[in-house]
Amino acid sequence: MSTLLFNKSRPFGDITNRPLSNPTNNNHVKRPAPQHHAFKPLSANKKVRVHKTPVVQKSITKPNYIDIDAADKANHVEASDFAAIIHTNNLLAERTHMPCSNYIKTHQTVTPKMRSILVDWLADVCVTLKLCDKTFHLCIHILDRYLEKHQPTVKTLQLVGSVCLYIAAKYEEIYAPHANDLSVLSAGAFTMADVFTMEAHILNALQFQVTTPYTLTFFARIEKTLFAKGITPLVAHKISSTAQFIAELAMVDGLHLNYRPSQLAAAAVHLAVNHLNVPISWCESLSFHSGWQLCELHSCALKLKELVCGAKYPKNGRFTAIHRKFSATSTLMCTQI
Incomplete structure (x- = not known):
């Protein structure tokens, strides 16, 4: 057993090299008690000046626009409490996924005329399948965003437009058209397997960000x-x-x-x-x-x-x-x- 090199009562020794003060010793210096000054009461005859801060009344101008959501307060479907906020968010969100304005002019495989022919055909398909207007607008928005980033060939351009319509219909319609319907309307230009393959390709290209105001x-x-x-x-x-x-x-x-x-x-x-x-x-x-x-x-x-x-x-x-x-x-x- 090795000998202990430190004192048990003071294991770390006397750091200050001075004798420790005894807490029971009463010779310590006593501090004087704090003096409480009594406040004199104010005389009744003495007047006190009160400085009043002038109140600046701001002129509140009534807005000249009409509150178009006031009449729909009882209609919970209209969500009148959040309609203005949703509209403001749409104004900010529309800038996020806007395609470049001149992408079609610099496109390597698709010309403006080819794009117009495709969009005109998609409008006919929407009427034939009785799709809503939201589906057509979202379809064109998805098409422009995809064409901005990719260079499809002329042979696959109709397939790209059809799949954009297929994705938009899934998003907006209650009963979306079947992939076979698009294949029939294209006169057999592509198969159902081509539709599913292109659908995955377009969604990955857009990073599955389909929600956007149009x-x-x-x-x-x-x-x-x-x-x-x-x-x-x-x-x-x-x-x-x-x-x-x-x-x-x-x-x-x-x-x-x-x-x-x-x-x-x-x-x-x-x-x-x-x-x-x-x-x-x-x-x-x-x-x-x-x-x-x-x-x-x-x-x-x-x-x-x-x-x-x-x-x-x-x-x-x-x-x-x-x-x-x-x-x-x-x-x-x-x-x-």
Whole structure:
């Protein structure tokens, strides 16, 4: 056993080299007790000056726009408490997945004319399969995002467009069309196995980010503003259908790539109101709820007007799917503008 080199009572030795103070020793220095000063009461005759801070009253100006969600407070389906927040988030989210405006001009395998033929054929397929308008708009958005990053061959271009429609239908429709239906409509240009393989390829290319606002998303908000301005439902439906017709013409032409979806929707509604001679101006309510001032819509509205005037009489019968779609009675024959 090795001997202990330290004292058990003081295992670390005397660090200060001074004798430890005994806590029981009463010779320690006593501190004087604190003195409590008594405050003298104020005399009743003495006046006290109170400095009052002047209150600056801010002038609260009432907004000039209409609260279009006030009438839907009792309707939980409309989600009036969150409608404005959802619309604001859509305005921010539309910039995230916008394709480049001039990608089709620099594309190596697909020309603007080939893209227009494909979009026109997809519009016919949507009418044949009785798909909703949201499916068509989302399909074109997925198609442009995919073509921006990849170079499909001419032979597989129809397959790419069909699969984009297949993905959009799965996302928007209650009963999506079968893959065999697309194969039949393409006259056997591809098989069901090709559809499934291309579907996985497109979704991986988009990183499964399909949720994105498109032009049709912003039409509902603007149409609701027209209702609040006192427009009758029939006239509001006529304006909305005409604006959608103009927007879909821009999708076939590729003009929509130069503008944001919300800007295209607002410019199309502004052009539709002018064409239909509706006695309503682009007021502050429409600017607020659409997100665009009138001065910001002039260039887009002029381009759309040139497109509509040139599309009244399609040459050689090409790109007429949108005209046939909106010539029906259900759309109030919006092509006659």
